[in-house]
Amino acid sequence: MTASHDTFSDKMADAAIRATPEPLAARVRGLSDRAIAWLFIAPTIVLLLAINIFPLFWAIYLSFTNFRANRPNAVVQNVGLGNYSRILNDPDIWASMQTTAHFVFWTIVLQTLIGFTLAYLIDRKFRGHAFWTTLILIPMMLSPAVVGNFWRFLYEPQIGLFAYAVSFVSGIPTSDIQMLGNVHLAPWAIIIVDTWMWTPYVMLICLAGLRSIPDYIYEAAEVDRASPWRQFWSITVPMALPFIMLAVLFRGIENFKMFDMVNLLTGGGPGSTTEVASIALKRDAFEAWATGRSSAFAIVLFVAVFGLANIYVKALNKVKQR
Amino acid sequence: MSTSKAAPAVSAHSVVEPSPRTKRIAGALVILYALITLVPLVWIFLTSIKSPPDSISYPPKILFTPSLEGYCNLFTTRTRQTPDYIAALPPPSGVCDAVTRERNMVIAGPSNFLPRFANSLIIAFGSTFLAVSLGTLAAYGFSRFKVPLADDLLFFILSTRMMPPIAVAIPIYLMYRQLGLSDTALGMMLLYTAVNVSLAVWLLKGFIDEIPREYEEAAMIDGYTRLQAFFKVVLPQATTGIAATAIFCLIFAWNEYAFASLLTSGSAQTAPPFIPTIIGEGGQDWPAVAAGTTIFLVPILVFTILLRKQLLRGITFGAVRK
Numbered sequence: 001m002t003a004s005h006d007t008f009s010d011k012m013a014d015a016a017i018r019a020t021p022e023p024l025a026a027r028v029r030g031l032s033d034r035a036i037a038w039l040f041i042a043p044t045i046v047l048l049l050a051i052n053i054f055p056l057f058w059a060i061y062l063s064f065t066n067f068r069a070n071r072p073n074a075v076v077q078n079v080g081l082g083n084y085s086r087i088l089n090d091p092d093i094w095a096s097m098q099t100t101a102h103f104v105f106w107t108i109v110l111q112t113l114i115g116f117t118l119a120y121l122i123d124r125k126f127r128g129h130a131f132w133t134t135l136i137l138i139p140m141m142l143s144p145a146v147v148g149n150f151w152r153f154l155y156e157p158q159i160g161l162f163a164y165a166v167s168f169v170s171g172i173p174t175s176d177i178q179m180l181g182n183v184h185l186a187p188w189a190i191i192i193v194d195t196w197m198w199t200p201y202v203m204l205i206c207l208a209g210l211r212s213i214p215d216y217i218y219e220a221a222e223v224d225r226a227s228p229w230r231q232f233w234s235i236t237v238p239m240a241l242p243f244i245m246l247a248v249l250f251r252g253i254e255n256f257k258m259f260d261m262v263n264l265l266t267g268g269g270p271g272s273t274t275e276v277a278s279i280a281l282k283r284d285a286f287e288a289w290a291t292g293r294s295s296a297f298a299i300v301l302f303v304a305v306f307g308l309a310n311i312y313v314k315a316l317n318k319v320k321q322r
Numbered sequence: 323m324s325t326s327k328a329a330p331a332v333s334a335h336s337v338v339e340p341s342p343r344t345k346r347i348a349g350a351l352v353i354l355y356a357l358i359t360l361v362p363l364v365w366i367f368l369t370s371i372k373s374p375p376d377s378i379s380y381p382p383k384i385l386f387t388p389s390l391e392g393y394c395n396l397f398t399t400r401t402r403q404t405p406d407y408i409a410a411l412p413p414p415s416g417v418c419d420a421v422t423r424e425r426n427m428v429i430a431g432p433s434n435f436l437p438r439f440a441n442s443l444i445i446a447f448g449s450t451f452l453a454v455s456l457g458t459l460a461a462y463g464f465s466r467f468k469v470p471l472a473d474d475l476l477f478f479i480l481s482t483r484m485m486p487p488i489a490v491a492i493p494i495y496l497m498y499r500q501l502g503l504s505d506t507a508l509g510m511m512l513l514y515t516a517v518n519v520s521l522a523v524w525l526l527k528g529f530i531d532e533i534p535r536e537y538e539e540a541a542m543i544d545g546y547t548r549l550q551a552f553f554k555v556v557l558p559q560a561t562t563g564i565a566a567t568a569i570f571c572l573i574f575a576w577n578e579y580a581f582a583s584l585l586t587s588g589s590a591q592t593a594p595p596f597i598p599t600i601i602g603e604g605g606q607d608w609p610a611v612a613a614g615t616t617i618f619l620v621p622i623l624v625f626t627i628l629l630r631k632q633l634l635r636g637i638t639f640g641a642v643r644k
Contacts, residue, residue: 036548040463044456044519051516052482055493124340126349134630135356141626145579146615149598150366153608159378161365204634208642215338257486260579281488298489305484
């Protein structure tokens with residue numbers, strides 16, 4: 001193995017050296033560590049500046065204007081903080097934030113409960129647990145858009161497997177199981193798909209947490225005759241907590257940004273019952289073409305994610321230090 | 323579930339080893355969850371080999387005669403013809419020809435699925451190559467040299483990933499329109515590279531941190547320059563990490579929907595926004611959608627199984643290394 005690597009990287013290094021013109025090659029050979037550090041890091045920073053930061057500043061600029069992307073030749077006026085005050089006073093925007101909060105809250109609760117339980121069960125190390133763990137992980141690797149789209153079929157009240165299974169178990173007629181058409185059920189339809197897809201993610205992180213607890217702590221507890229219940233609440237949960245919080249952080253950020261799955265499953269409907277923030281933003285930016293106002297909304301969202309994540313990371317670090 | 327039935331604590335091992343009964347119950351519950359959670363995926367595959375009437379029958383059919391119609395419809399466009407016209411045609415030249423004629427239709431030409439799938443391949447592999455190349459260099463820079471403000475730069479790199487994709491898409495849309503990058507594979511490749519490079523830098527920095535500096539230092543004492551040491555010593559050692567990172571980048575780019583649906587519409591459209599738009603006569607052609615979904619998901623399944631040992635690290639940005 002090492003031999004093949006050596007020849008491969010030898011060739012790469014030789015090629016790199018031969019490809020550089022003589023005077024440059026002499027200079028490259030003598031490059032100081034400092035120069036190499038910048039040479040290596042700069043391309044990444046430049047790319048991020050061009051594709052992430054420059055557009056971000058552009059969006060900040062646009063957020064103070066009444067620019068509309070579908071009328072590029074119209075006169076652009078500076079509207080000051082007008083867009084921001086409109087957004088923060090817009091009941092529809094607040095409704096979308098509330099929808100997002102409901103979605104984030106319930107997906108995190110369900111995924112943490114089911115994910116942690118699964119991790120705990122897998123950590124009993126029954127025969128074949130590695131195989132079944134791999135199977136359980138499959139949904140989270142798949143495209144939320146492509147698989148979410150297929151859930152529309154499973155949710156069909158007349159022909160879908162989901163409605164059939166629910167009606168088979170509960171006896172409710174399938175025509176009443178309008179998961180995507182009913183205003184009360186639609187928010188839960190997206191929560192179910194997200195939970196189906198991302199519980200394995202929380203499970204995997206919790207499992208790492210459980211496995212990080214050294215055996216001797218349980219052995220000591222056993223010597224002290226602590227009951228299994230007591231061991232669970234005094235050892236298992238607190239020691240796995242930083243991991244659980246990490247999983248909650250990642251899921252929280254991802255679901256706050258949720259777009260693809262909801263866009264395909266419900267598109268925000270029926271009405272606007274599942275219109276999470278990203279969907280509202282998309283409608284404003286790419287359907288109403290209110291580019292200035294939607295830029296302001298985008299900035300507000302970004303600041304919100306960033307702020308919440310920062311507060312949460314601080315809390316996480318405190319838990320880790322304990 | 324009780325942690326461990328307090329078996330007489332003779333040896334230290336029996337204390338932390340769950341009892342056979344606990345293991346059996348845990349195993350049964352995990353397997354039950356795994357089986358339920360795989361139903362939607364099995365259903366995608368079964369639907370892809372059903373005929374359209376079978377796919378929408380109620381109750382959902384589990385036993386049916388397999389049909390290639392879904393795959394045929396996925397790859398072709400068809401037009402309706404009179405029975406007389408079809409009877410007058412020469413004998414069908416292939417399976418799809420025959421299947422289509424049974425529905426009183428003839429194949430009019432290839433569908434857009436193959437070009438869209440090819441776009442997915444080009445964009446995913448192109449952006450992965452770029453992100454991993456840039457990421458490896460930057461990660462080495464951060465890992466080995468004292469970079470001023472290194473922590474701030476690393477946090478900045480990570481934070482670009484926290485932005486909601488729709489918020490980023492607004493200025494990107496305008497910028498690409500100016501630069502002529504709208505709906506081009508190059509534009510999508512650059513965008514995915516920028517999103518993935520943050521993951522690549524964070525993951526690879528972890529992998530490179532684990533390679534002892536002494537290896538390079540020894541090589542440099544032997545007369546290697548820093549660059550040669552990087553190519554001949556560090557890169558070969560980091561191969562596993564680079565491969566794992568590449569697969570994560572590949573999966574992200576492959577699955578991405580939000581940017582693709584907003585920034586591409588025609589020539590550079592990838593498979594995720596295309597698959598949901600496959601319609602037949604009178605609504606969504608579910609067997610064809612399922613066929614497209616199956617073909618789209620299989621590569622990810624393979625990668626997930628290849629990657630299962632590195633999965634945890636990848637999904638937590640290297641925060642949890644096990």
